Amino acid sequence: MNSKIKKYLLVFGLFTSFTSFNSCSLWNNFTVYYNRFYLAEKAFEDAEEEIKLNPKKTLFQFKEDKLPATANKNFDEVIKFSSKILQFNKDTKYVNKAIYMIAKSYYYKEMYNKAVRNFYELDKLKDEDLGLSTKLWIAKSEMQMRNFTTALKLIEEVKKTAVALEEDEILFQVYITEISYLIYREDFSKAISKIEELTQLDFDDDVKSAITYELGLLYITLENYEKAVNAFEIVNEGSPSFEIEVKSKIEYAKAIKHLGRNEESMELLTTLVDDTKYEQYWDVINLEIAQIELETGKPDIALEIFYSIDTGYSKNESSGIAAFMQGDILEHIYMNYDSAKFMYDKVASKKAPDEYKKEALAKSNLLKTRKEYSDLIFSSTRGYKYLIDTTLFISDSIAYAGYLARRDSAMQVENENDISQSKVKTSTRNKRPVRGTQAALKEQFKYYEDSLFTYEPKLPLISIDSVKNQISKSKYDLGNLYFSDLLVPDSAYFYYQDIIANHSDTKFYPKALYALGSYYLTLDNKEKADSLFKFVYDNHSSDPIAKIAGIRLGIDMKELSTDPALEEYHFAEILLEEEKYNAAIEKLDSVYNKFPNSQYSPKALYSIGWIYENKLSDYDTAVLYYDTLKAKFPNTDYVRDINFKLAFYHSEKKAVKDSIARVEKALQDSIFQFEKAIKDSIKAxxxxxxxxxxxxxxxxxxxxxxxxxxxxxxxxxxxxxxxxxxxxxxxxxxxxxxxxxxxxxxxxxxxx
Structure with a gap:
């Protein structure tokens, strides 16, 4: 063959092979892009955009918010499609970006171990475009896993590189991460210094305004309201986004209120409410207006505004805050505890910040306890009168029977009216239930009567002395609740004084005297307080409270003979208050085992059972301790407290056990009959x-x-x-x- 032709064919062959190779590579990239990468990237961008639009997310937020359902699903799609690229298309140009998107998806999903593993894998590939960003995200992941030393070291490296390469966006994110960490650690002074450094960089006005707004919030946290006001003024003079503008104005109004400029604050807030431009923020603005009304001695107006927010913006977070504030006003100003509890309970079903929900729950539980003590005092006092005069019990029982008859009659009339008004509703489920059924008890509240006997009189099954002790204990507990938890010392004084006047023959008498002394200390009446402490010390040395009274008086207590279990029991109480339940149980158990003859031994058993029942929800273990208490100390008040529920528990457990036994027997009988039938059939x-x-x-x-x-x-x-x-x-x-x-x-x- 001619050499020229051979050369031509060789060149043509090489050209064809090269073209074919490139075409194949291009085709691979093309098909991977549309089949996988495009879908992954689209899902990733949509998810990140949804996160950015989260109104609750703040600029310097350390902990990531829980992902919205849609974003979470999108990140799952990102991981799925990107993983397929890594598995089937390693020869394409999309591999590095696929790893990057997988890693960030895991980060947003709070799966930080998987995130950091993928980021480190990408870091080894030395990608020019993604390298610095990858190191930053490694630092952020290490930060979330609380590996702070490693994270901070990486942050410094990324910052130096970003400055050298003039990577402003990376540098901005570095500062955000660093400041978020400092705020999380509550190192606010350093955080402010870093923010001031950040504001020196060249950013758009809206970004600078957002940073300065966060600076103002930090100054409020430090209660430096003058600097906070200056920061918010800078924001308002700049070109903030609409959201930052209105938030800054609201915070400015709050800050000047703290500086005593109430009228100016109210004027600004009223202006915002009058402008429809800010309509979407009216609920938040009105919260601040109501707060000013409350602080300037107008609780009735404040209550009205909070009510309008509660009912008018029921789907907003402000509604939950307004419900809480209504409860607060009803509790502390009007002392309408039942209505206050109703409002606190309402917060649980509404949107509200976590701190409001937790506080509402705590307050609701306190008010529930107050009601239980009050009811117990009422029923025990009535029961005491029945034991003294049984004819009173008989007359009250007759009166209650009359009430039931009138109630049942009213129910029957109402039921007949319902039937006559609607012939369609003739089925029994539409009729009023008869007295004695659970449904009737639920509907009883619909019948009202001005009568003292809408409750069932009950004759106590314990002795008169036990009832008296129960009354004095309930009054003492209620007094302590008012004094320490509800912060109503005058009500506490009433119950302490009542015990001193009417229950001097009970063991709560010296305790009430000591508590009254503590009350006088809050009034700076040390002379009166010391006289009460001295009386307790001199006349009730056998009671553990005498030692505490002596300490109050500055007396050396080494020679005073007291129960050695007292100190350990008090330590257990401290652990319980700190919510260290297991440690408290351990300490209380040692009180019972080390001091079995102490008066604190039954109290320790009772407390252990109470913790298991009410704090750890371990009812079986609680019953074990209650049973031990009943067996070892049958005549104590603590046993009387738990007798009813203990009996109920055992009866219910027995009923369940019997029911299971009946089912097992029925099953065995069925199997026997079935086998017998088969045998008979086969035999026949x-x-x-x-x-x-x-x-x-x-x-x-x-x-x-x-x-x-x-x-x-x-x-x-x-x-x-x-x-x-x-x-x-x-x-x-x-x-x-x-x-x-x-x-x-x-x-x-x-x-x-």
């Missing part, structure tokens, strides 16, 4: 060597013959052995299975 139709069973086919004239050893189906060589059935005729389930198989084979044979 016993298979013999010379006998066949004919299984008719409804569509064919052929018959399937079942002999003693096998089932033979016409047109088939298949057989079913029945030897096992012949050897063990009592195994009913196996026989039934074999017959079912025979029928199935017959059906298949027919189809063939």
């Amino acid at each position: 139709d016993s298979l013999s060597q010379n006998r066949t069973i004919i299984i008719p086919d409804s569509t064919q004239s052929d018959k399937s013959i079942l002999d003693s050893n096998s089932v033979i189906l016409n047109g088939s060589q298949r057989t079913l052995k029945l030897e096992e059935a012949n050897n063990n005729t009592s195994d009913s389930s196996k026989i039934i299975d074999l017959f079912e198989q025979a029928k199935e084979l017959q059906k298949k044979e027919k189809n063939n």
Whole structure:
């Protein structure tokens, strides 16, 4: 062949191969882009955009918010499609970006171990475009995993590189991460210094305004309201986004209020409410207006505004805050505790910041306890009167019976009216339930009567002395609740004084005297307080409270003989207050074991049971301790407190046990009857060597013959052995299975 032709063919072949190779590579990138990468990138961008639009997310927020459902689903899609690129398309240009998106997706999903593993894998690839950003995200991931030393070291490296390469966006994110960490650690002074550094960088006005706004919030946290006001003024003089503008104005109004400029603050807030431009923020603005009204001595106006926010913006977070504030006003100003509890309970079902929800729950529990103490005082006092005068119990029982008769009559009339008004509703489920049913008890509140006997009189089953002790204990507990928790010392004084005047023969008398002394200390009346402490010390040395009274008086208590268990019990109480429940249980258990004859031994057992019941929700363990308490100290007040619920628990447990036993017996009986029926059936139709069973086919004239050893189906060589059935005729389930198989084979044979 001519050499020129050979050279031409060689060049043409190389050109064709090169073109073919490039075309293949381009085609791979093209198909991967549209089949996988495009879908992954689209889902990733949508998810990040949704996170940015989260109104609750702040600029310097350390902990990531819980992902919205849509964003979470999108990140799952990102991981799915990007993982396929890594698995099937390693030769394409999308590999590094796929790893990057997978890692960030795991980060947003708070799966930080997986995130950091993928970021480190990408970092090894030395990607020029993603390298610095990858190191930043490694630092952020380490930060979330609380590896602060590693994270801070990486942050410094990224910052130096970003400055050198003039990567302003990376540098901005570095500062955000650093400041977020400092705020999380509550190092506010350093955080402010870093923010001031950040504001020196060249950013757009809206970004600078957002940073300065956060600076103002930090100054408010430090209660430096003058600097906060200056920061918010700078924001308002700049070009902030609409959201930052209105938030800054609201915070400015709050800050100047703290500086005593109430009128100016109210004027600014009123201006904002009058402008429809700020309509979407009116609920937040009105919260501040109501707060000013409250602080300037107008609780009725404040209550009205909070109510309008609560009902008018029920889907907003401000509604939950307004409900809480209504409860606060009703509790502390009007002392309407039942209504206050209702409002606190309402917060749980509304949107509200976590701190408001937690505080509302705590306050609701306190008010519930107050109601329980009050009810117990009422019922115990009434019961005490019944024990003194049984004729009073009889007359009250007669009066209560009259009340029930009138209530039932009213229910019957209402039921008849309902039926006559609507003939359609004639089924029994639409009728008023009769007295005595659970439904009737639920509907009882619908009948009102001005009567003292809308409750059932009950004659106590304990002694008069025990009832008196129960009354004094409830009054003492209620007094302490008012004094320490509800912060209403005047109400506490009433109950302490009541015990001193009417229950001097109970063990709560010296405790009430000491508590009254503490009350006088809050009034700076040390002379009166010391006289009460001295009286307790001199006259009640056998009571543990005498030691505490002596300490109050500055007396050396080494020579005073007191119960050695007291100190350990008090330590356990401190642990309980700190919510260290397991440690408190351990300490209380040591009180019981080390001081079995101490008066604190039964109290320790009771407290352990109470913790398991009310704090750890471990009811079985609680009952174990209550049972021990009842066995060891049967005549104590603590046993009387738990007797009813202990009896109820054991009766319920026995009922469940009996029910299970009945079900098991019924099951065993059923199995026995079933097996017997099978045995009888087999016996009646016993298979013999010379006998066949004919299984008719409804569509064919052929018959399937079942002999003693096998089932033979016409047109088939298949057989079913029945030897096992012949050897063990009592195994009913196996026989039934074999017959079912025979029928199935017959059906298949027919189809063939």
